[in-house]
Amino acid sequence: MKKKTTLNPELTPETLTGLKTSEPKEVAVGMPAVVSSMKHVFGAMDVGRGVKALLNLNQKDGFDCPSCAWPDPDDERSSFAEYCENGAKAVAEEATTKRLLPDFFAQHSIVELGTWSDYELSQQGRIAQPMHKRKGVDHYEPIAWEDAFALIAKHLNELQSPNEAIFYTSGRTSNEAAFLYQLFVREYGTNNLPDCSNMCHESSGVALIETVGIGKGSVKLEDLYLADLIIIAGQNPGTNHPRMLSALEKAKRNGAKILSVNPLYETGLVAFSNPQTAGGLLGTKTDLSDVFLQVRINGDVPLFKALLKLMHAEEQKNGGVFDWKFIEEKTTGVQDLLIDLEKHTLQQLAEDCGLTVSQLREAAELIINSKKIVACWAMGLTQHKNAVDNIREVVNLLLLKGSIGKPGAGTCPVRGHSNVQGDRTMGIWEMPPKSFLDSLEKQFGFQPPRHHGYNTVEAIKAMYERKASVFFAMGGNFLSATPDTVYTAQALRNCSLTAHVSTKLNRSHLVTGEEALILPCLGRTDLDIQHGEAQFVSVENSMGVVHQSKGKLKPISEFLLSEPDIVRRLANAVLEYKSVIDWDKYVAHYDNIRAIIEQTIPGFENYNERVRKPGGFYLPNGAREGDFKTNTGKAAFSVNQYLPLKLAEEEYLMMTIRSHDQFNTTIYGLDDRYRGIYNERRVVLMNEQDISKRGWKGGEKVDLFNYFGGIERTAPQFIIVPYSIPERCVATYFPETNTLVPIDSFAERSMTPTSKTVIIQIKPVI
Numbered sequence: 071m072k073k074k075t076t077l078n079p080e081l082t083p084e085t086l087t088g089l090k091t092s093e094p095k096e097v098a099v100g101m102p103a104v105v106s107s108m109k110h111v112f113g114a115m116d117v118g119r120g121v122k123a124l125l126n127l128n129q130k131d132g133f134d135c136p137s138c139a140w141p142d143p144d145d146e147r148s149s150f151a152e153y154c155e156n157g158a159k160a161v162a163e164e165a166t167t168k169r170l171l172p173d174f175f176a177q178h179s180i181v182e183l184g185t186w187s188d189y190e191l192s193q194q195g196r197i198a199q200p201m202h203k204r205k206g207v208d209h210y211e212p213i214a215w216e217d218a219f220a221l222i223a224k225h226l227n228e229l230q231s232p233n234e235a236i237f238y239t240s241g242r243t244s245n246e247a248a249f250l251y252q253l254f255v256r257e258y259g260t261n262n263l264p265d266c267s268n269m270c271h272e273s274s275g276v277a278l279i280e281t282v283g284i285g286k287g288s289v290k291l292e293d294l295y296l297a298d299l300i301i302i303a304g305q306n307p308g309t310n311h312p313r314m315l316s317a318l319e320k321a322k323r324n325g326a327k328i329l330s331v332n333p334l335y336e337t338g339l340v341a342f343s344n345p346q347t348a349g350g351l352l353g354t355k356t357d358l359s360d361v362f363l364q365v366r367i368n369g370d371v372p373l374f375k376a377l378l379k380l381m382h383a384e385e386q387k388n389g390g391v392f393d394w395k396f397i398e399e400k401t402t403g404v405q406d407l408l409i410d411l412e413k414h415t416l417q418q419l420a421e422d423c424g425l426t427v428s429q430l431r432e433a434a435e436l437i438i439n440s441k442k443i444v445a446c447w448a449m450g451l452t453q454h455k456n457a458v459d460n461i462r463e464v465v466n467l468l469l470l471k472g473s474i475g476k477p478g479a480g481t482c483p484v485r486g487h488s489n490v491q492g493d494r495t496m497g498i499w500e501m502p503p504k505s506f507l508d509s510l511e512k513q514f515g516f517q518p519p520r521h522h523g524y525n526t527v528e529a530i531k532a533m534y535e536r537k538a539s540v541f542f543a544m545g546g547n548f549l550s551a552t553p554d555t556v557y558t559a560q561a562l563r564n565c566s567l568t569a570h571v572s573t574k575l576n577r578s579h580l581v582t583g584e585e586a587l588i589l590p591c592l593g594r595t596d597l598d599i600q601h602g603e604a605q606f607v608s609v610e611n612s613m614g615v616v617h618q619s620k621g622k623l624k625p626i627s628e629f630l631l632s633e634p635d636i637v638r639r640l641a642n643a644v645l646e647y648k649s650v651i652d653w654d655k656y657v658a659h660y661d662n663i664r665a666i667i668e669q670t671i672p673g674f675e676n677y678n679e680r681v682r683k684p685g686g687f688y689l690p691n692g693a694r695e696g697d698f699k700t701n702t703g704k705a706a707f708s709v710n711q712y713l714p715l716k717l718a719e720e721e722y723l724m725m726t727i728r729s730h731d732q733f734n735t736t737i738y739g740l741d742d743r744y745r746g747i748y749n750e751r752r753v754v755l756m757n758e759q760d761i762s763k764r765g766w767k768g769g770e771k772v773d774l775f776n777y778f779g780g781i782e783r784t785a786p787q788f789i790i791v792p793y794s795i796p797e798r799c800v801a802t803y804f805p806e807t808n809t810l811v812p813i814d815s816f817a818e819r820s821m822t823p824t825s826k827t828v829i830i831q832i833k834p835v836i
């Protein structure tokens with residue numbers, strides 16, 4: 071592979087790897103997925119370790135899959151294969167026996183590693199020892215753990231204010247580690263706890279708290295099996311939540327219909343062959359979507375408004391569409407919504423979402439004829455300027471049908487990282503509720519800071535403006551996951567110290583403050599022994615089930631520490647005698663951490679006992695019971711306006727999406743099998759008419775630009791791939807095009823970067 075020559079380690083190399091294409095696949099999973107998972111697992115470790123890893127994945131006494139947050143079935147769990155292709159790849163990535171030892175870092179300078187692709191970086195194996203980059207030096211060198219913690223303590227204790235430090239969290243951190251981490255950060259004195267949620271489902275949280283009184287989804291897995299209709303908007307389950315397909319298959323068998331809303335005909339929304347059944351392996355398929363609306367990017371508000379309008383028209387004509395009993399007893403604001411619908415014409419709404427009125431009627435028909443509706447969504451709805459409105463429109467639809475708080479119906483924001491929801495429950499939040507801080511104060515006897523901290527976008531700006539200068543990350547790949555890569559890189563370079571608790575090497579280790587640390591930790595699959603006893607941790611899945619996860623594999627190095635132990639040592643080094651908390655006691659046995667979580671956070675009664683029950687326990691969820699804990703005690707309809715995006719002649723609307731061979735910024739391979747794109751990530755999927763209008767052809771090489779706020783942002787060297795996508799819409803992979811997502815373009819109120827609405831220009835490579 072040819073290396074790039076520029077010395078910008080923040081940018082992914084522009085090198086093209088040799089695109090091959092085929093027709094997109096028509097059926098998801100089946101035998102090819104099984105073959106692919108085996109290839110990844112047995113390519114990364116010996117057969118014994120691989121078999122052990124897969125046999126323990128998502129079993130009741132095994133470990134939780136480190137990939138997505140889709141729940142495990144409560145009862146009938148497949149005894150050998152309760153995982154998916156992409157879960158197996160995530161395990162292969164973590165459980166690999168390849169190790170990164172200090173001589174690797176001696177051989178390769180930081181600048182040189184910056185010229186490697188993300189794929190090459192993650193192929194290097196698990197980081198095996200704490201590493202330190204001294205000021206002015208371009209190599210990482212080994213450092214003893216005690217020295218690393220002393221260094222962090224020195225930097226943190228030199229700050230004028232604790233608010234000059236930032237403590238990021240990715241979503242894999244267990245409940246136990248997350249609780250201790252936020253406790254340390256708050257005793258140190260700040261709420262600067264940005265997390266990956268800020269870039270992910272924050273918009274869902276904001277919209278749901280306000281409308282139904284809880285920032286989480288309301289459904290259980292069984293609700294999908296009981297639903298009349300499942301709406302899947304802005305989500306690609308075949309790639310990102312493959313085990314959801316088994317649930318959809320079962321729902322279909324029970325008679326449910328599926329309505330998909332997506333600018334792309336994603337294979338996993340079209341048809342599915344279940345690899346856990348003999349028939350599925352041989353290719354028997356279940357057709358999934360009954361109606362597929364190929365919406366224009368960011369066309370969801372007009373689309374949902376049109377559906378609401380059609381429902382209303384039918385209600386007025388023949389009745390029986392709305393659940394008036396529910397609306398009258400349980401909600402507020404329906405009249406305002408219905409009045410607002412009168413202001414829009416169906417024709418205009420159809421035009422603004424890029425569909426025909428007859429397509430919309432077909433979809434409305436499904437909704438009108440259903441009594442129990444589950445609405446699922448993910449990043450396609452949450453990463454836009456009006457993302458909160460997108461989700462409020464979905465809630466409007468469910469409320470009109472009385473489809474929240476009864477079996478077979480409700481909200482289902484499908485979470486990303488395997489414990490992102492649990493981390494929030496544990497207090498990883500820059501805006502903690504007063505009740506949470508009061509509870510910390512009562513339990514521990516210190517005064518937690520009360521003012522809000524920085525979210526992800528604010529944290530980047532604070533570092534850029536030198537209002538913050540120490541950056542600590544519990545997991546993740548902050549540089550590559552965040553928007554405006556060049557700006558963010560400068561923000562990180564402005565720091566005096568950047569420190570990452572990590573399992574694998576990534577680009578955030580290569581764009582550093584004056585000094586930098588890599589602190590290697592145990593992952594989900596690793597055996598975690600404290601004081602001679604094997605520990606387990608716990609996580610909360612997308613449906614609010616808290617359950618245990620117990621690593622089984624021998625760690626690849628004696629130097630790895632568990633995340634709770636890293637927090638313990640960090641707290642002891644930074645706070646010393648000033649701390650009122652007995653950190654050693656908690657980490658000596660994780661039952662002690664769970665005992666104090668139980669006393670601090672509602673819903674965790676008998677935590678240690680209940681988490682040991684196979685399958686765990688459900689957290690309380692008002693919306694699920696039809697008890698809406700909003701200001702009024704009722705669920706709230708909302709009126710949402712939208713401004714159709716006006717694109718200039720040469721502009722296109724870009725969404726940044728995931729390929730089939732990646733987990734966020736970790737690149738497992740270069741193929742996107744379902745979309746028929748192989749061996750290349752620098753592609754831009756474009757409508758054929760748009761391509762020919764410009765006189766271009768598939769295969770043409772182009773550079774991409776964004777000019778938000780008068781600044782030129784570039785992503786050079788992409789190949790045009792003709793694809794079925796609405797006109798003026800294009801798609802590229804994240805994180806290669808994060809350079810184009812402006813730091814100042816984020817969702818109203820949730821401040822989630824608008825990674826799915828990026829206005830770009832496309833110019834042929836000169």
Ligand SMILES: Nc1nc2c(c(=O)[nH]1)N[C@H]1C(S)=C(S)[C@@H](COP(=O)(O)OP(=O)(O)OC[C@H]3O[C@@H](n4cnc5c(=O)[nH]c(N)nc54)[C@H](O)[C@@H]3O)O[C@H]1N2
Nearest residue numbers: 138156304305306310367368448449450486487728733734
């Ligand atoms: N294998 C694997 N699993 C993962 C991840 C991974 O990277 N790899 N990531 C995890 C994480 S953190 C998350 S948050 C989830 C992400 O899961 P998804 O949200 O499914 O991931 P994206 O690839 O961002 O896909 C968004 C989908 O929304 C569609 N879309 C884009 N814009 C719009 C729009 O304006 N309207 C509508 N209706 N649709 C739109 C895209 O076509 C795409 O199908 O997956 C989790 N699981």
Ligand SMILES: Nc1nc2c(c(=O)[nH]1)N[C@H]1C(S)=C(S)[C@@H](COP(=O)(O)OP(=O)(O)OC[C@H]3O[C@@H](n4cnc5c(=O)[nH]c(N)nc54)[C@H](O)[C@@H]3O)O[C@H]1N2
Nearest residue numbers: 240270545546547551571572573574576726734735804825
């Ligand atoms: N343009 C664009 N940007 C996006 C998105 C998008 O759709 N488009 N999606 C956004 C979303 S939804 C999310 S959630 C964020 C993701 O943002 P992050 O969570 O910050 O990113 P990841 O790529 O998941 O982080 C991968 C790194 O985590 C570390 N890691 C893995 N397992 C563990 C572990 O068990 N412990 C520790 N300590 N470290 C571990 C490894 O070193 C690995 O390199 O990205 C966001 N960015």
Ligand SMILES: [Mo]
Nearest residue numbers: 270271486487
């Ligand atoms: Mo996410």
